[in-house]
Amino acid sequence: MHIGPGVSGPPGTARSVPGWPALAGRPVVCHRQRVRQNPAPVGTLIVPLWRALAVFRFTALGYVLVLYVRNAADYAHPLVAVPVLLGMIAWTVAATWAYARPRLRRWPLLAADLFVALVPLLVSPWIIGRPALADGVPTIAVAWLAGPVLAWAVAGGRRLGVTAALVLTAADLAVRDRLNESSVTPGVLMLLAGIAVGHVARLIGAAEDRLQRAVELEAATRELAAATRERERLARDIHDSVLQVLAMVARRGADLVGEAGELARLAGEQEAALRALVTSRVTVPPDKPAAPVAAGPTAAGSAMAARPATLDAGPVDLRSVVNGYASSRVSVATPADPVLLPGRLAAELGAALGAAVDNAVRHGGPQARVWVLVEEEPDTVTVSIRDDGCGIRPGRLAEAAAQGRLGVSQSIEGRVAEIGGTVRIVSEPGAGTEIELRVPSPDTTAEEYG
Amino acid sequence: MTAGAAVDAGEPIRVMVVDDHPMWREGVARDLAEAGHEVVATTGEGRQAVRICAAARPQVVVLDLQLPDISGVEVIRGMLAEQPGVRVLMLSASGEQQSVLDAIKAGATGYLLKSAGPGEFLDAVRRTATGEAVFTPGLAGLVLGEYRRLAATARPAGDEPRLTDRETEVLRLVAKGLSYKQIAGRLGLSHRTVQNHVQNTLGKLQLHNRVELTRYAIEQGLDD
Numbered sequence: 001m002h003i004g005p006g007v008s009g010p011p012g013t014a015r016s017v018p019g020w021p022a023l024a025g026r027p028v029v030c031h032r033q034r035v036r037q038n039p040a041p042v043g044t045l046i047v048p049l050w051r052a053l054a055v056f057r058f059t060a061l062g063y064v065l066v067l068y069v070r071n072a073a074d075y076a077h078p079l080v081a082v083p084v085l086l087g088m089i090a091w092t093v094a095a096t097w098a099y100a101r102p103r104l105r106r107w108p109l110l111a112a113d114l115f116v117a118l119v120p121l122l123v124s125p126w127i128i129g130r131p132a133l134a135d136g137v138p139t140i141a142v143a144w145l146a147g148p149v150l151a152w153a154v155a156g157g158r159r160l161g162v163t164a165a166l167v168l169t170a171a172d173l174a175v176r177d178r179l180n181e182s183s184v185t186p187g188v189l190m191l192l193a194g195i196a197v198g199h200v201a202r203l204i205g206a207a208e209d210r211l212q213r214a215v216e217l218e219a220a221t222r223e224l225a226a227a228t229r230e231r232e233r234l235a236r237d238i239h240d241s242v243l244q245v246l247a248m249v250a251r252r253g254a255d256l257v258g259e260a261g262e263l264a265r266l267a268g269e270q271e272a273a274l275r276a277l278v279t280s281r282v283t284v285p286p287d288k289p290a291a292p293v294a295a296g297p298t299a300a301g302s303a304m305a306a307r308p309a310t311l312d313a314g315p316v317d318l319r320s321v322v323n324g325y326a327s328s329r330v331s332v333a334t335p336a337d338p339v340l341l342p343g344r345l346a347a348e349l350g351a352a353l354g355a356a357v358d359n360a361v362r363h364g365g366p367q368a369r370v371w372v373l374v375e376e377e378p379d380t381v382t383v384s385i386r387d388d389g390c391g392i393r394p395g396r397l398a399e400a401a402a403q404g405r406l407g408v409s410q411s412i413e414g415r416v417a418e419i420g421g422t423v424r425i426v427s428e429p430g431a432g433t434e435i436e437l438r439v440p441s442p443d444t445t446a447e448e449y450g
Numbered sequence: 451m452t453a454g455a456a457v458d459a460g461e462p463i464r465v466m467v468v469d470d471h472p473m474w475r476e477g478v479a480r481d482l483a484e485a486g487h488e489v490v491a492t493t494g495e496g497r498q499a500v501r502i503c504a505a506a507r508p509q510v511v512v513l514d515l516q517l518p519d520i521s522g523v524e525v526i527r528g529m530l531a532e533q534p535g536v537r538v539l540m541l542s543a544s545g546e547q548q549s550v551l552d553a554i555k556a557g558a559t560g561y562l563l564k565s566a567g568p569g570e571f572l573d574a575v576r577r578t579a580t581g582e583a584v585f586t587p588g589l590a591g592l593v594l595g596e597y598r599r600l601a602a603t604a605r606p607a608g609d610e611p612r613l614t615d616r617e618t619e620v621l622r623l624v625a626k627g628l629s630y631k632q633i634a635g636r637l638g639l640s641h642r643t644v645q646n647h648v649q650n651t652l653g654k655l656q657l658h659n660r661v662e663l664t665r666y667a668i669e670q671g672l673d674d
Binding site: 434 | 477
């Protein structure tokens with residue numbers, strides 16, 4: 001390990017990282033590679049397989065040398081084998097070094113490995129003698145031949161393993177004049193090894209993919225959970241402090257007149273708005289800006305402007321839409337369980353409701369209060385809007401429509417009729433107005449809207 | 451529902467205030483004291499509330515549903531076990547709908563939002579003490595929804611509580627913000643009859659809840 005001038009600190013090991021005993025003594029290359037591959041450690045599972053292959057190569061080489069020493073006397077040209085054996089030793093060392101580096105595990109190295117393995121095979125007839133080979137005596141490469149087969153299998157799976165095995169088996173058989181059982185066996189074994197190891201390598205690759213996906217998923221889940229926790233904490237905080245103070249101000253000031261009373265009323269509005277915000281557990285936003293402070297002319301208008309966002313969404317909890325209209329003047333009553341409607345239905349119904357609430361708040365007089373009730377029955381959903389304002393004079397609606405002012409009839413009746421529902425308006429001067437919107441619920445209109 | 455009927459309009463009521471927010475606790479206690487009622491205990495913890503309930507013997511417990519230690523339902527069950535005649539008026543800052551419904555089923559008889567004015571609050575305490583059910587329109591909506599849910603998921607046994615048509619009508623009008631007096635006028639009933647109808651809707655739900663709990667206990671072998 002060479003460290004150039006100007007590099008300060010400890011020599012090229014990861015010992016400089018305190019508390020990381022596993023890294024101590026490792027070459028810097030490994031450490032750098034780990035850093036680069038963060039956060040997904042690709043290719044770490046396959047490392048043991050490459051290590052096992054290195055062990056196999058040296059073991060096979062030892063076997064080659066033992067066989068040579070034992071059988072050299074019977075060989076035709078034993079001395080010629082010496083440079084070949086030296087070459088095999090050199091290649092075993094070189095290949096082990098090269099395969100340990102992921103960057104080098106590419107085609108040039110794999111091809112070289114295969115060609116080098118062919119050398120001892122092809123010179124075997126000369127060294128050992130053709131008659132002996134024809135009798136089934138192993139070539140001087142013996143099991144060492146399997147090295148590239150295994151390397152190809154680990155690098156490229158079953159197919160490459162089989163390819164390498166076929167090439168080497170073909171070469172092994174080519175150097176023999178006659179074939180018998182014992183001369184075919186090594187080839188079969190190499191083929192099986194290529195298939196088995198290739199299969200295992202593929203499995204490891206797939207497992208690694210899954211592991212990485214799981215790691216990513218876990219990280220994402222953890223982020224989401226953290227965000228949810230933070231949101232819940234905020235909601236708790238708001239509930240414990242802001243909401244209480246606002247409610248207190250509203251309560252204390254309720255009996256005051258003038259500006260103080262107005263402040264109390266505003267505090268009440270804010271309290272209702274915040275309460276709706278922190279208790280909304282549904283992710284679909286209500287068709288309403290976050291703070292329904294201005295229960296005036298703009299409220300329903302902006303509700304309709306925001307409407308298209310939820311038009312084709314999946315099932316929407318109608319309660320979240322309706323709760324968006326809650327304020328100190330608008331009381332909302334719903335069931336405890338979600339009232340799920342197809343997005344389109346909920347959006348149209350929400351818009352009709354918004355128009356009705358807007359109308360009640362605008363025309364009911366400054367003291368008018370509004371009550372909204374959501375009811376779910378097996379086949380219908382009913383939304384009732386009642387106000388205690390000054391009511392609508394009989395014939396007033398027809399008059400307005402005739403004058404081309406389509407407000408109530410268009411916004412409410414048109415929308416509700418479009419989703420197959422009905423509208424009932426009961427109003428008496430001085431006794432407020434009651435509007436009832438009834439729509440068939442998803443069960444009966446599933447084909448059309450589901 | 452007549453156990454507390456002895457309470458007259460002017461008579462002081464023994465009240466316990468359970469709320470984890472000190473400012474609220476004090477404000478509510480002061481309002482009650484100024485109105486001539488007797489605040490027998492205040493606490494910010496549910497377990498403590500259950501513990502001191504028997505000794506303090508309140509007629510009405512003003513209970514915030516969100517307490518730091520145990521749920522509102524547990525507090526109500528615990529207190530009713532210690533002091534069966536006690537009446538619980540829930541006060542909540544946020545419309546925690548399911549927990550409000552659970553508390554009602556567990557035996558609370560009144561519910562009020564914290565944003566209600568002092569006059570409304572004192573009236574609710576007095577009505578709760580007399581055994582009257584104090585409904586907000588929101589609570590009426592929840593109770594209506596619960597009966598419809600029970601009807602929709604009815605088992606073959608068919609012992610789910612059901613509302614009569616009249617009760618449904620009354621509950622709907624409560625949920626639409628009409629006062630008992632307005633409802634009485636509209637339906638041609640007496641004020642007292644409207645009150646009884648509303649009370650019955652709660653009574654049936656609470657009875658059903660107790661039956662369900664007993665059934666569950668027997669099924670689980672916890673009845674010994």
